Amino acid sequence: MFRRERSIPLRGSAAALCNNLSVLQLPAHNLTHFGVVHGPSAQLLSAASEGVPLAQRQLHAKEGTGVSPSLITQVHWCVLPFRVLLVLTSHRGIQAVFARGIAASGHFICVGTWSGRVLVFDIPAKGPNIVLSEELAGHQTPVTDIAAEPAQGQDCMTDVVTADDSGLLCVWRSGPEFKLLTHIPGFGVPCPSVQMWQGIIAAGYGNGQVRLYEASTGTLHVQINAHARAICALDLAPNNGKLLSAAEDTFVHIWKLSRSPESDSIEVEHCHGECVPDTQVCGAQFCDPSGSSFAVTGYDLAEILRFRSV
Template identity: 50%
Template structure:
């Protein structure tokens, strides 16, 4: 179904972090941006669609105007809002927001550090764009910061702090409803496997809390009102977001899942006067496997089914990031711990 393309070389190897790959497709310029975190550096590559031209950039996590104050980066992710795209970088010191090409830092938010030494580390992790103008970022305290982002410029403001988790945030995901009113459009996960489902707006509302099993939920997605969650057990669980009803549970991997991604525009089909929404799900784990799954939803019954489609083994590699490169799932990319390359696959 997929075949391996020429890899993209990066300046440094990938750190063993959840969701350690960012992808942004720039259709008007026929470019794709990739980001991979190594220690206190974000390696950024701009690649042409024909695979002939590349440019590299490195971003460091440091306080503005403090040249020597660097810290370990925990995540780098692209946030695509209707009016602009931003690259958000989280670390032990704060949150940085850049223009999508990494050329200009437009905002810096410093984290509150305790005056006395505590056992708990302080960091930010979990990044998601929400609705028209919000970017949400999780903290090690379990809080979630909501930033209001203007259509241009650097006048970004902290508009809300959401409290729903008691453990460190691991990941967040949102779903754009295309102008329709969404009951639930944001989900957050934490180190205890707990999920919180939110409704965005001028005031974000906590709609549902789905309890965990003391096993970290390392990656989470939201699709058609369904939460797709990957766990340290190697399992994938599908929940109805608003009610918390478990649709499916799959023993997807033999080891810790590090990354999930969804290609939302895979299509829809009509069968016996019923419309079925189709999507592709990508999962990647420490067991060196990347797997592609078929998600099917019947809107009338709100039932969701998952079926396995494809395996790819990246031999002797602890996979730490996997992303589709486009909305229809035609291609995907993979990173691995201590690998200085981004491995790409396209449909045959």
């Protein structure tokens, strides 16, 4: 069970974008950073563990060449082995009409684009000399989301999953060059959010379903009719396999994933459901690696809602 905690006020509401919340926990400083997109700006907030806001600032996208301002499409904290970067994607970026989907993979940061290309940037240990390392061509429709985790049994390598508007998933293995491992076909429904945990891909779809696949083979393990409307965000707690799903139906659900040691199948247990009344949820993320707390944003909601297990 989870209980509502003190919310964190925003200067403006969250935009109606999928995955519109990024959370970075800094336990050593007793701080949690939050990032939320609103139009041409990103709101960055820092709060203590009890929810007291300590700092708030806004980052604005540079004006484009057109009449309308550039709109930010996502904000994401990327934790690399040697540094933490805040990455923003927007319309009219330097490499694409719009970009969406961000994930850290070792010392690389992967960014999805409208054309289906995935841009892989090589990040130096320090300094601003970021280099476009390669472009991954696996999608024919706009990329929606990207997730990554260390490869199972492979030191210094990472598995990356990319999703697109057709529901297609591509699984990649990082290295000096990225290698395409698996294609998981779509079925005509967008996949706005993906996550990875212990070689399992959790994919949330526009029809409210969550599907769990084996990353190495693309085998479908479980299909959950989780929500009545489109899923807008997924998150996985790496310490114990808790899965968070949030959707436009105003609900946030917590699920527990586990592998059966006998058959290596995936078992799913529903742990909690939380309704955010009269709110189109657009972002949700765990606030700690064990999944004992989570935060939620909603369209036209001028606060970040926080919940903690009891």
